[in-house]
Amino acid sequence: MNPHARFVVPITLLALVSACASAAPNPKPASQPSTWQPDGKAAPKPDEPKAEAAATPAALPKSDAAAGEAPKSAGAAVQTEAVVANVAGRPVYMSELLVQWMYSDSLQVLQQLDDLALGRLFLAEGTRLGVKIPPDLVTETSDRIIKAMEAEIARKNSQSQRPAMTLDKYVDTVLGLDPIRYRERLRDDALRQLLGERVMRAWLLAQPHANIRIIVVNSEDDMKSAQADLAAGTAFEDVARKRSKDPSAKDGGSITPIVKAETPLGKLAFETAVGSVGGPIHDSGAWLFLKIEERPDPIGGDWAVLGPAVEKNLQDRPVDNLEVKQWKTAMLQRYEVSFQPFLRIVGQGSN
Numbered sequence: 001m002n003p004h005a006r007f008v009v010p011i012t013l014l015a016l017v018s019a020c021a022s023a024a025p026n027p028k029p030a031s032q033p034s035t036w037q038p039d040g041k042a043a044p045k046p047d048e049p050k051a052e053a054a055a056t057p058a059a060l061p062k063s064d065a066a067a068g069e070a071p072k073s074a075g076a077a078v079q080t081e082a083v084v085a086n087v088a089g090r091p092v093y094m095s096e097l098l099v100q101w102m103y104s105d106s107l108q109v110l111q112q113l114d115d116l117a118l119g120r121l122f123l124a125e126g127t128r129l130g131v132k133i134p135p136d137l138v139t140e141t142s143d144r145i146i147k148a149m150e151a152e153i154a155r156k157n158s159q160s161q162r163p164a165m166t167l168d169k170y171v172d173t174v175l176g177l178d179p180i181r182y183r184e185r186l187r188d189d190a191l192r193q194l195l196g197e198r199v200m201r202a203w204l205l206a207q208p209h210a211n212i213r214i215i216v217v218n219s220e221d222d223m224k225s226a227q228a229d230l231a232a233g234t235a236f237e238d239v240a241r242k243r244s245k246d247p248s249a250k251d252g253g254s255i256t257p258i259v260k261a262e263t264p265l266g267k268l269a270f271e272t273a274v275g276s277v278g279g280p281i282h283d284s285g286a287w288l289f290l291k292i293e294e295r296p297d298p299i300g301g302d303w304a305v306l307g308p309a310v311e312k313n314l315q316d317r318p319v320d321n322l323e324v325k326q327w328k329t330a331m332l333q334r335y336e337v338s339f340q341p342f343l344r345i346v347g348q349g350s351n
Helices: 013-023 051-055 094-104 106-129 135-159 167-175 179-206 220-231 236-243 247-251 264-271 303-316 321-334 340-345
Strands: 083-087 090-093 209-217 277-283 286-294
Touching: 083 094, 090 094, 094 106, 094 340, 106 179, 106 321, 135 167, 135 179, 167 179, 179 303, 179 321, 209 220, 209 236, 209 264, 220 236, 220 277, 220 286, 236 247, 264 277, 264 286
Parallel strands: none
Antiparallel strands: 083 090, 209 286, 277 286
16 A cells, blocks of 8 residues: 555544444645644534634634725624625625535535535544644655646646646646645645544544454345355455455455444454454345454543653554544544534524
């Protein structure tokens, strides 16, 4: 696996919020400034109002800076709202732009909002744990992101037989943005990535979890074939490479550690003895076997204790989508996340 692979968010916070409620390109989203370090304040708790706001660095963008008066109905209180344009002597307000954008591309709008919320959760957890990220690591990651973008620009220009173009020229002439500020945002994006990887892995290592391999097949016949291979003594990882339909097949079925949870996989991972094979279980239209490689003891403590273990662990395995999903589910139990203010602005939220 590529140790520098970036995790991709497979499920939005909005979807998880909805699920919990029922059961219980554009510029990158804002993130920590590159000089951010924990301020030592106590972690925000669900019953402490405005705790997250107290932990937000001043360098993060302030919401809704007043730039004009919003339209108001008779008898309504006067409110201020950002003006994004003036046309024929009349202002165009931020809410109008958001409504327009929402109805033309709601999936992208909600993904951008989700990214902003994810960055705030990274910040809350980073502050709670006291995460420290060396500036040199931020610079290295930022430089790698920039080099990848420059390589992609060069590839596209070569395909289109256009003249070579630097990143700064591309940002200026194609995106219409300030190259200096764009590079600052890329550095912030690098810090956001590094912070996210560390708070997610710290959470995982602090939970009861099992290191496992899996075999996933789509039919009962394939399940019986895998079962026969295992009964004949074929190594679990070899059966996974031969028969599993999961992307982990190429790695012998090795996946992100599974935390103890009230899910079929989360239960089976703790009902099966270390070194043994569990299953098959039928879940989400597929048959699944797992083998328990190890159930390490959870690691407790602040970043002074967790940090070295997290850094070593990240070198062995990058964060992937399954880990992101597990972490998000846990964070929605720890922090309040609501998109209702935005949804009300665009006429979709409840009053």
